[in-house]
Amino acid sequence: MSDPSAVLDDLRAEGDALDQLVGDLSERQWSLTTPAPRWSIAHQVAHLAWTDTAALLSVTDPEAFAAETQKALESPGTFVDEGADAGAELPVDELLAWWRDGREQLRRALRMAPAGVRFPWYGPPMGAASMATGRLMETWAHGQDIADAVGVRRAPTARLRHVARIGVRARDYAYFVRGLDAPTEEFRVELTAPDGSGLWTYGPEDAPQRVTGPALDFCLLVTQRAHRADVAVRAEGTDADRWLDIAQAFAGPAGEGRPASGETVGSAGETAGRSGDSPGPAKGAGA
Structure with missing residues (x-):
């Protein structure tokens, strides 16, 4: 861009x-x-x-x-x-x-x-x-x-495309920041646009490792504003499944993220994590 x-x-x-x-x-x-x-x-x-x-x-x-x-x-x-x-x-x-x-x-x-x-x-x-x-x-x-x-519910907009793109491009950083080896092959990511008008797609169409779901839910997940258990994002393939557990769009150390609905937040609120407080997107996520 x-x-x-x-x-x-x-x-x-x-x-x-x-x-x-x-x-x-x-x-x-x-x-x-x-x-x-x-x-x-x-x-x-x-x-x-x-x-x-x-x-x-x-x-x-x-x-x-x-x-x-x-x-x-x-x-x-x-x-x-x-x-x-x-x-x-x-x-x-x-x-x-x-x-x-x-x-x-x-x-x-x-x-x-x-x-x-x-x-x-x-x-x-x-x-x-x-x-x-x-x-x-x-x-x-x-x-x-x-x-x-x-307690306000915001209506998602097409501007989420920018957040989703960072989340996809920052895939390997999520592994790097945790000292893990990133998968060598690309994933296919298919996200339903907020207005339901179509799909935002990333990666090879025939990739065996796939992630699908609403764009809003994916953006909440990669910015660690929602726990994976509380979003409708699904993975096909072991590597894609692992990525959804660690995904982050922001730079800096791995965040703890939000607790799942109904979970008790840990001591001093640590489970919630101040995810995304590093100033900028993760490495490789630039537009």
Whole structure:
């Protein structure tokens, strides 16, 4: 995907949809706990704002971004939480203004970026389309945490195609991050579009290892916003079945994911996992 225009338009729409949800929340609701341990709704929005700011710095001032990555290297296990904690302490109106301004500045910077340029990141460098796709995936995934916290059921849209694509392309990373050997052959993935109009397909049509199901359920699974037992995603073949147990679209360490419905969350909420909090898509998932 060399032309980022379409995904940038979808990124704006995804941000606007989440803005509609959080913009109507009361001050008390901003402190509600989300499925991510220790993270309130304010933490979720602060994380998005913080990551958009980092992405903007990468696009506009790579040297300054390099200094920020050095800080991350000095505290690899805490820098994401530290950014969310700092933002969550802001008054709600300031936090909203920061997020709104940052995501719009980033979108404009990516739209004006010269073709073929790759920007530094916490993982491999990314082009404008890859950067926008990663931001859309995170906006949708953290938006799901917020929706779950307030009991809102969001209508899935065709924008999920970007999330699904990252999930498919990040297959081998899920094995790598767990120290496992990835299968050598491609899988066939067939996902029913949210409006039921057709299939989104990936991989060889005759591949013996197959994954099928609704696109929404697949996206919830690969962003670890739902347990496998609670989605209608099915596998044919041993390797495909194993992949669904470990799939992740986000970079960083393997997440624990959500517990299955009815399961008891472990000590300190660890079973829920703060999946997807690493800033960007997994290696090999770029657009």
